[in-house]
Amino acid sequence: MTAARAAAVVGVVVALALLPQVAGPFWMGLATQMIVFGLLALSVDLLLGHAGLFSICHGSFFAVAAYTTAILQVRYAVPTALAAPAGLLAGTLLGLLFGLAVRTRGVYFILITIAFGYVVWGVAHRWSSFTGGDNGVTNVPFPAVGGLRVESDTDYYYLVLLVVALCALGYRVLVRSPFGLTLRGIKGSESRMRSLGYDSNRHLYAAFVLSAALASLAGVLYVYYNRFVNPVAASFPVSVEAALMAILGGTGTIAGPFIGSAIILGLRNWVSSFFELYATVMGLVFIVTVLWAPGGLVGLAARLRRRAARP
């Protein structure tokens, strides 16, 4: 990592840490959302930017984890120390199941993940006796483990910041590892990798499960922030927006998904304050991103830097 980049990262982290001191609760809440959804986008990017698989069902893992944790805490008074890991586990188990999709490639993979995602939404929506239907699960308390309790939104913000920062570090190690390199190899040429001795399906499956686990963690973080969850969390727009965030910010990077998340959520907030055509704006962002910034903003920045560097 270059000195300039390290400085930028430190700068951002410091700014985020100071945010609650300088800005009001609204901005802090928004920042919390941006970080949590950034993590969801990161999970999608593990598959997209590194393994070359475009999955549009990560909202499912996110939602299943959120629902599991919420239901356990609210309905069965299970403490956070068990409810949170249970949520993480539930989402990951779903990942083990949905990972079947890696037996397909390309368009089929995309379509199958879309269909899988919808099944989860459908269950959340229809199985009202258990999931609360469209009303979802409400009154999720703040997390508390042993003597440590989260007492305020500010406390929770710092918790999220810490957890996600650790995730980002872990993710960094993962993508630099032999496993990470293998994924990029498969993305580049699966046939070459198979001839070199790699069981590509197995590696992709492992990556899928890992990304489901990461999405599940985002779901757990989300439900304690939002204090409630409903079927929207598992909906198609959430999954597809997570992918767009990764693309907009720049796939294959660690900062990209978070940048994308900040932009999309920032835009949504700004637009809905005076405009009721939020979906239209989102749609246009999709269209514009695809046609003009396929490499994402990180890619765009790199291109501009290269252009500036030319004599």
Added chain:
Amino acid sequence: MTTSAILQAINGTSLAALLFLVASGFTVTFGLMRVVNMAYGAYYLLGGYVGLSIARATGSFTLAIVGGGAAVVLLGYLIDRFLIRYTGENHLAQVLLTVGVAFVVGDVALKIWGGDSLKVPVPAFLRGAMELPGGLVYPTYRFVLILFSLFVAGALWLLYRKTQIGAVVRAGVDDREQVGATGINVDRLFVMVSALASFLAGMAGVVGGAFLTLYPGAEWEILIVALVVVIVGGLGSLEGAMIGALVVGLLDAYGRWLLPEFSYFVLFGPMAVLLLFRPRGIFGKEA
């Protein structure tokens, strides 16, 4: 019990009839042009809404169908020409682009037609119920829908399998470059096939909106189920769309009847099985 079972079979078949109309366009568009168009659900919804307005204004169901279809043909052409064309064969780009289009269309439709569930008015002779052999009573409209769809399916099949145009399309599905080499105007062929697919989607919206109603969100529900049809039947195969529609329609009907809270699982089942044994669907080609 058996009466209910038979009724559900007919329900499933009527849903299959509708699904086939939406899925057939999607699957042939992909097979020939390698385009994944996630706006098909929005095409359905828009066609339905436009047909609804026409039916209300003129009282003519036929005009509604034609008008709804035509509106979508126009929209579809604009989307193809000014947006999709720039995505080449990048499926990821196509998905995101057409999802964006669907978001815009859905939102605009919401502004124009509002958020309530609306039903396309049908002519008197299609309302009510009819008596089927065996003493069963069944909504006339749904039954006629099955016949209508069979007719369309038959016409499409004849077009696809028995005409020269169909032969060219089939050859194109197998090998796109070859078709260009035969001197046929590939661009014009694509536009025609795409227009037909759009018309089918728009028409499906009118026809479906008469018994399933139209509402915000319907565009995604119909798209997803149509996707399952296409996955099961195999991308690019017309016969696959027929069989897939039937499988999915029946599973959906029986699922809702027997396990209402888990009916989505019932859709999941055949997909999971298929993935284990035949990832490319019943009639699909290599992905």
Added chain:
Amino acid sequence: MTLAVEVEGLVKEFGGLRAVDCVSLSVPAGERRVLIGPNGAGKTTLFHCVTGTLAPTAGRVALFGRDVTRLAEHRRTALGIGRTFQISNVIVDLSCLENLVLAAIGTDRRKWVLHRPVAAFPGVRRTALEGLDLVGLAHRADDPVRLLSYGERRQLELALALTGHPRVLFLDEPCAGLSPSERARISRMIAALPRDLTVLMIEHDMDVALGLADRVTVLHRGRVILEGPPGEVQTNPEVRDVYFGHV
């Protein structure tokens, strides 16, 4: 004498077309076998069936005495296969070094490590650099493959096949599209390979082929029409017909 590669009655059909039509082949360990034949003779398809890229329609394949007909491609590689493809099949978004790192750990359990960076495995990096050095690309180690010329990619392709200590090499037209000097360079590299390494090579260039071969198999329309030492094949009239006319 061990047979490195044994093919019995191999058939590969695509729809109605028989790309490989009942081919039998035996290559003893250490032999340099060259496959020649006009375009469409089924040479590459035959390679695919032996390495496991494609499943044969019928027939039997054995590697070092072990029946591998039903064995998946990546498992066959673990028995000691290195191969090059007719069209360079390299990973363009990665650097040359990263390509070779992947080749080096292809059959190694360390490829599953996800908690330590690649940089923490100096032995692997060394092996990868050695591979690059062997083909003369050490100076391009950190360059993305995307920036390499066609000839350099062909060299990288060969390095990928050689890294990982293969016991049998499958080279599919390694010199295709190269300039005469590049061609000579690759030929020299192949000729200099250790003698315990079995090499099967598809080659179009007769001179290169005959210069390197211990034995030549001639294919035409999916069948073996002749097999023998280079001199014999060169002078055979049927082979001349197949190549120069009267097909």
